[in-house]
Amino acid sequence: MLDNIFNTLDTLEDALAGLSRESEPDAKGAFGSTGKIDMKYNPLELEPSWQKRWEKAGVFKAVEDPSREKYYLLEMFPYPSGKIHIGHVRNYTIGDVVARYKKMCGKNVLHPMGWDAFGMPAENAAIENNTHPAKWTYENIENMKAQLKRMGFSYDWDRELATCDPDYYRWEQLVFLEMYEKGLAYRKKTHVNWCEKCQTVLANEQVEDGCCWRHPEQEVAIKEMNSWFLKITDYAEDMLEYCEKLPGWPDRVLSMQKNWIGKSHGAAIRFPMVGPEEAIEVFTTRQDTLYGATFMCLAPEHPMVQEIIKGSSQEKEVLDFVARTLKMDTFMRTADFTAKEGVFTGRYCLNPMTREEIPIFVANFVLFDYGTGAIMAVPTHDQRDFEFARKYDLKLQVVIKPEDAELIEEDMTEAYVDQGILVNSGPFNGQRNLEALDSIADYLEEQGIGHKTVNYRIRDWGISRQRYWGAPIPMIHCDACGIVPVEKEDLPVVLPLALDMRPNGGSPLPFDPSFTETTCPKCGSKARRETDTMDTFVESSWYFDRYACPDYQDGPLDATRVDYWLPVDQYIGGIEHAILHLLYSRFYTRVLKDLGHIGIKEPFTNLLTQGMVCKATQACSQHGYLFPKEVENDRCTRCGAEVINGNIVKMSKSKKNVVDPQELIDRYGADTVRMFCLFASPPDKDLEWSEQGVEGSHRFLQRIWRLVTDNLEDLKTVKGFDEKTELQEPLKSVHRKTHETIKKVTDDIENRFHFNTAISAVMELVNETNQFLNTGEQRDAAAWAVVRRAVETTIILLSPVVPHITDHLWQLMGHEGFLLNAPWPDYQEEALVTETKLIILQVNGKVRSRIEVAASSSDQEIEAAALADEKVQRHIKGKSVKRVIVVQQKLVNVVV
RNA sequence: GCGAGAGUGGCGGAACUGGUAGACGCGCUGGAUUUAGGAUCCAGUGGGGUAACCUGUAGGGGUUCGAGUCCCCUCUCUCGCACCA
Numbered sequence: 001m002l003d004n005i006f007n008t009l010d011t012l013e014d015a016l017a018g019l020s021r022e023s024e025p026d027a028k029g030a031f032g033s034t035g036k037i038d039m040k041y042n043p044l045e046l047e048p049s050w051q052k053r054w055e056k057a058g059v060f061k062a063v064e065d066p067s068r069e070k071y072y073l074l075e076m077f078p079y080p081s082g083k084i085h086i087g088h089v090r091n092y093t094i095g096d097v098v099a100r101y102k103k104m105c106g107k108n109v110l111h112p113m114g115w116d117a118f119g120m121p122a123e124n125a126a127i128e129n130n131t132h133p134a135k136w137t138y139e140n141i142e143n144m145k146a147q148l149k150r151m152g153f154s155y156d157w158d159r160e161l162a163t164c165d166p167d168y169y170r171w172e173q174l175v176f177l178e179m180y181e182k183g184l185a186y187r188k189k190t191h192v193n194w195c196e197k198c199q200t201v202l203a204n205e206q207v208e209d210g211c212c213w214r215h216p217e218q219e220v221a222i223k224e225m226n227s228w229f230l231k232i233t234d235y236a237e238d239m240l241e242y243c244e245k246l247p248g249w250p251d252r253v254l255s256m257q258k259n260w261i262g263k264s265h266g267a268a269i270r271f272p273m274v275g276p277e278e279a280i281e282v283f284t285t286r287q288d289t290l291y292g293a294t295f296m297c298l299a300p301e302h303p304m305v306q307e308i309i310k311g312s313s314q315e316k317e318v319l320d321f322v323a324r325t326l327k328m329d330t331f332m333r334t335a336d337f338t339a340k341e342g343v344f345t346g347r348y349c350l351n352p353m354t355r356e357e358i359p360i361f362v363a364n365f366v367l368f369d370y371g372t373g374a375i376m377a378v379p380t381h382d383q384r385d386f387e388f389a390r391k392y393d394l395k396l397q398v399v400i401k402p403e404d405a406e407l408i409e410e411d412m413t414e415a416y417v418d419q420g421i422l423v424n425s426g427p428f429n430g431q432r433n434l435e436a437l438d439s440i441a442d443y444l445e446e447q448g449i450g451h452k453t454v455n456y457r458i459r460d461w462g463i464s465r466q467r468y469w470g471a472p473i474p475m476i477h478c479d480a481c482g483i484v485p486v487e488k489e490d491l492p493v494v495l496p497l498a499l500d501m502r503p504n505g506g507s508p509l510p511f512d513p514s515f516t517e518t519t520c521p522k523c524g525s526k527a528r529r530e531t532d533t534m535d536t537f538v539e540s541s542w543y544f545d546r547y548a549c550p551d552y553q554d555g556p557l558d559a560t561r562v563d564y565w566l567p568v569d570q571y572i573g574g575i576e577h578a579i580l581h582l583l584y585s586r587f588y589t590r591v592l593k594d595l596g597h598i599g600i601k602e603p604f605t606n607l608l609t610q611g612m613v614c615k616a617t618q619a620c621s622q623h624g625y626l627f628p629k630e631v632e633n634d635r636c637t638r639c640g641a642e643v644i645n646g647n648i649v650k651m652s653k654s655k656k657n658v659v660d661p662q663e664l665i666d667r668y669g670a671d672t673v674r675m676f677c678l679f680a681s682p683p684d685k686d687l688e689w690s691e692q693g694v695e696g697s698h699r700f701l702q703r704i705w706r707l708v709t710d711n712l713e714d715l716k717t718v719k720g721f722d723e724k725t726e727l728q729e730p731l732k733s734v735h736r737k738t739h740e741t742i743k744k745v746t747d748d749i750e751n752r753f754h755f756n757t758a759i760s761a762v763m764e765l766v767n768e769t770n771q772f773l774n775t776g777e778q779r780d781a782a783a784w785a786v787v788r789r790a791v792e793t794t795i796i797l798l799s800p801v802v803p804h805i806t807d808h809l810w811q812l813m814g815h816e817g818f819l820l821n822a823p824w825p826d827y828q829e830e831a832l833v834t835e836t837k838l839i840i841l842q843v844n845g846k847v848r849s850r851i852e853v854a855a856s857s858s859d860q861e862i863e864a865a866a867l868a869d870e871k872v873q874r875h876i877k878g879k880s881v882k883r884v885i886v887v888q889q890k891l892v893n894v895v896v
Numbered sequence: 897g898c899g900a901g902a903g904u905g906g907c908g909g910a911a912c913u914g915g916u917a918g919a920c921g922c923g924c925u926g927g928a929u930u931u932a933g934g935a936u937c938c939a940g941u942g943g944g945g946u947a948a949c950c951u952g953u954a955g956g957g958g959u960u961c962g963a964g965u966c967c968c969c970u971c972u973c974u975c976g977c978a979c980c981a
Binding site: 252259363384688759885891 | 902920923962975
């Protein structure tokens with residue numbers, strides 16, 4: 001099939017060569033309609049043919065070469081869901097333009113692609129369609145790979161990897177064992193989110209509005225169970241610090257990461273128990289209010305709760321409350337509309353400063369995950385504590401007063417949270433509360449009651465998933481020896497493929513004796529394999545390293561190659577992955593460095609987060625959201641009701657406001673789709689899909705196609721332009737525009753990724769060239785040489801954006817080879833020089849006139865010309881000129 | 897509530913360090929070509945006014961010879977985090 005197209009094209013070119021001989025010069029010379037070839041722009045034939053040629057020539061292959069400067073460009077790899085969607089198209093188009101541009105600039109470019117191939121959808125699809133996750137996944141990969149190739153992306157497919165391949169995850173298992181040895185991976189019993197339908201633990205981010213993200217009707221339960229964790233908290237401080245050392249990252253991503261890490265300075269303070277137990281430790285950032293702490297609250301999960309109520313008369317009441325609270329999901333429990341509730345434990349502890357006995361409560365709003373899971377409550381200066389105190393009639397004690405007023409506890413209607421002066425605070429009375437933070441912390445330390453500390457919001461990364469389609473955690477449970485790591489030489493622990501999926505959605509792994517039954521590496525007795533698999537974010541935390549050496553068999557990473565390519569110079573992906581994946585990758589890179597696998601800490605030097613692709617929704621009162629196909633003339637095709645046009649929101653299957661990239665490719669070709677994705681808006685902003693916009697992009701491609709084919713003979717036969725030629729207007733202007741465009745496009749791509757303005761600039765050049773050809777008088781060889789240079793520049797500058805049509809036109813014009821191997825053009829300063837300059841004339845800051853002056857004019861001459869201008873004269877008549885501002889070569893402002 | 901970003905024609909968006917606001921594209925209007933439609937080409941297109949000119953970048957104030965751009969306040973929208981002690 002492709003071969004046929006190939007042959008067709010070759011024949012076409014022969015035909016063209018023949019035609020050129022038939023053309024006859026008309027009276028005006030070589031211009032006019034001669035050489036006009038009836039040849040249509042047919043992207044559907046032309047594009048696959050060029051894709052095949054690129055592949056055959058291996059133009060996208062990246063080879064390590066220490067003598068050349070490398071450039072590693074990476075787009076976030078996709079989950080192989082079956083088909084590419086428009087978000088992929090946009091993401092990968094942006095990346096492809098940069099990759100092609102950098103290659104043309106002479107960089108040794110690495111531009112790989114692969115598959116984030118483990119994950120739940122494969123298991124669900126397998127159950128639904130009675131197939132196997134592996135089969136489903138690999139079929140999807142084949143489909144999507146074909147689609148990506150059809151888009152013409154410049155990937156080095158020799159480096160392709162799929163994370164579900166044992167050759168990939170075996171190294172992840174090895175790194176896990178190394179982390180385990182260093183204490184960076186551990187197992188603990190803890191409270192987790194559990195979805196009954198998925199039969200697995202969910203990460204916090206997979207819980208939406210208290211329900212499972214995949215089962216919006218299924219409330220997430222809190223379950224206490226054993227899970228594996230990676231010690232990301234060990235690196236929290238370093239990752240936070242390096243947020244300041246990533247100038248190539250968008251501020252908003254960095255601020256999200258800082259937010260997520262959530263460092264806060266404060267103090268850990270011990271409140272001694274009244275009774276046999278030792279003390280309860282709290283974390284606070286407000287040790288300045290310590291004298292006002294009149295009660296204590298524990299999180300329901302706090303282990304001391306069980307301890308201190310044992311045998312007391314409150315026991316049942318407290319246990320009921322704890323059980324009731326823990327049954328609520330975290331979202332409901334922590335929602336701001338959920339009332340603050342608690343129960344008295346019947347026990348007291350001492351405020352370490354006032355030595356007063358204060359009651360201990362269990363409260364629903366105290367988070368076990370944050371700080372120590374216990375808080376000192378200061379109702380006078382914390383709104384939550386205030387509400388709680390009022391509800392349970394607890395003591396209030398003011399310890400900060402505003403500078404010019406008194407606070408009376410009984411009269412307070414809300415907590416006083418502003419700054420002020422300390423009162424009722426022993427030796428600290430009279431100090432400003434913020435200044436007392438340090439002195440109180442020091443005092444605590446001296447007295448052995450507490451110490452300064454920092455607390456992080458970030459928790460260790462729970463990576464256990466009770467799922468089948470993931471990388472097995474390489475551990476063994478032995479009754480005698482406990483948890484024993486798999487021997488490194490026994491890796492990989494391969495995921496068994498021959499088993500039946502369970503209809504309830506649970507993992508089949510625990511029920512497969514061929515997998516679970518093993519022997520303990522330590523004592524040799526019967527033992528059981530760990531059946532949890534790893535969170536798929538683990539795979540995506542190092543795939544970019546493995547691209548450097550996907551075939552390496554002696555370890556996770558080949559140091560020589562990884563050192564050459566890493567770090568990623570430019571990473572591009574959706575903002576929706578901004579926190580977790582990027583945070584995990586930064587953590588994992590640090591781990592790999594500490595384990596000696598890699599030399600860098602930060603994996604991504606520059607990050608571009610592209611905006612979402614959006615489109616208006618359409619709905620019908622009867623049938624809900626409608627696909628574009630289900631709408632005709634603003635009416636629902638099923639019931640004829642008028643459609644309701646909704647907001648412009650992110651494209652999603654559930655809202656049915658989607659366009660299928662494949663349909664667009666089949667209709668317009670890949671180049672048009674690529675061009676529209678770039679032209680419609682800058683990459684970091686959201687893109688609003690517009691069918692008319694796509695048509696516009698297609699029209700532009702047809703316009704350059706005609707510009708070349710309509711004038712092919714003249715363009716082809718004219719001699720190359722000698723840059724030293726002295727040109728007259730209007731030729732000079734076309735030539736100047738050519739160089740201005742090179743400058744503008746280079747700047748837009750290199751420094752700003754503003755492809756939309758780069759394309760605009762080329763459009764301007766095409767417009768000017770067309771205008772010259774349509775209206776220009778001069779039609780000799782000199783003119784054609786200038787036009788040829790303009791047209792060739794157009795083609796080269798557009799080649800990263802629309803690589804197929806440009807390679808084709810390049811060849812039609814008689815060039816050999818691919819534009820990807822052509823050098824990116826330089827502009828010449830001399831070509832930008834103009835003889836005259838346009839000067840804007842203002843009077844009192846308002847534009848009144850504009851004049852042309854010789855470029856060589858001095859400021860004095862320009863000022864004189866401005867004052868002599870008729871319109872300026874009219875506006876300053878009868879007034880005295882107070883001041884004249886002359887902005888070099890640009891503007892004159894006359895102040896009267 | 898906290899943090900970040902944004903607000904410019906009928907629409908998507910330009911205007912990089914303060915210096916012609918609206919590049920480029922879409923749409924629309926008129927004209928040419930065409931049997932017609934499409935495609936293509938030419939002209940026009942922020943609002944008001946015959947014109948000179950006036951007015952205009954969410955609203956208000958300020959700095960400046962000059963503000964879409966800088967500063968302060970207000971409003972609206974989007975995103976992230978959120979009972980974080």
